Amino acid sequence: MTIAPPADPDLVEEAVALARLAGELSLGWFRRRDLSIDHKDDGTPVTAADRAAERALREEIGARHPDDGVLGEEEPEAAGTSGRRWIVDPIDGTKAFTHGVPLYANLVAVEDEHGIAVGVINLPALGETVWAGRGRGCWCDGRPARVSERSELGGAYVSTSGLSTWSDGALVAARAAGLKLRTWGDGYGYALVATGRVEAMVDPVAALYDLAPMPVIIGEAGGRFSSLSGDAHPGRGNGFASNGRLHAPLLDALGGTSTVRPGAVVP
Numbered sequence: 001m002t003i004a005p006p007a008d009p010d011l012v013e014e015a016v017a018l019a020r021l022a023g024e025l026s027l028g029w030f031r032r033r034d035l036s037i038d039h040k041d042d043g044t045p046v047t048a049a050d051r052a053a054e055r056a057l058r059e060e061i062g063a064r065h066p067d068d069g070v071l072g073e074e075e076p077e078a079a080g081t082s083g084r085r086w087i088v089d090p091i092d093g094t095k096a097f098t099h100g101v102p103l104y105a106n107l108v109a110v111e112d113e114h115g116i117a118v119g120v121i122n123l124p125a126l127g128e129t130v131w132a133g134r135g136r137g138c139w140c141d142g143r144p145a146r147v148s149e150r151s152e153l154g155g156a157y158v159s160t161s162g163l164s165t166w167s168d169g170a171l172v173a174a175r176a177a178g179l180k181l182r183t184w185g186d187g188y189g190y191a192l193v194a195t196g197r198v199e200a201m202v203d204p205v206a207a208l209y210d211l212a213p214m215p216v217i218i219g220e221a222g223g224r225f226s227s228l229s230g231d232a233h234p235g236r237g238n239g240f241a242s243n244g245r246l247h248a249p250l251l252d253a254l255g256g257t258s259t260v261r262p263g264a265v266v267p
Helices: 009-027 048-064 094-098 168-176 186-194 214-220 247-254
Strands: 037-039 045-047 069-072 085-092 105-112 115-123 128-133 137-140 157-160 180-182 200-203 224-226 239-242
Touching: 009 048, 009 085, 009 105, 009 115, 009 128, 045 048, 045 094, 048 069, 048 085, 085 094, 085 186, 105 186, 115 186, 115 214, 128 186, 128 214, 137 186, 137 214, 157 186, 168 247, 186 200, 186 214, 186 239, 200 247, 214 224, 214 239, 224 247, 239 247
Parallel strands: 069 085, 157 180, 157 200
Antiparallel strands: 037 045, 085 105, 105 115, 115 128, 128 137, 200 239, 224 239
């Protein structure tokens, strides 16, 4: 089996800088009364801040790494020739952003032939950044980040982006298991797992750009990331992160893929 090499530390530094750039741009629109909100075909909101931040990220990546591909939420994918792809979500948690809630994030990931090599969750309104490079550890503003050591289901804190996509059975099961459900969601929820502030984060419905940074961030923090079916790839339509100790017990308790409400779409 081929062992994936550690991420280039310069690439990790670049990704952090780019996520923070998107954060600075987004803060220029945050809580502005004249912010206009449009809606995409799927009903999800999009703003000028989303579009401007992604455009800035694409321009910077194109200038620095013209042969790399770029996948983002707001523009069509740009194919590359280097074998490396940047995956960006300029504002993860646009609903929070448009309501003046400071829990939105800027997400940047770098994928190579071995998988996700670099991941960044930038929380500009909170002044916090969590990042990781493969083989380089997970960090929160320069300090090592580690998942919690809790090993009991009862009393474990489980975060999620919203409860509307949860099946009724999963909600009943969570209550029966004694879990403490909180909606500290989107990228912020994964940052909480990586830094040990909650035990798990559940995303019953999510896109690749919502989840791309999470495998390396959670893994390097000592936890585990997977889909609700246990697949480690972030592009399976849902995501689940935990401190590792509770991963299998939580998946069993919540019912795995049956956590998702039938017909659920991104809320």
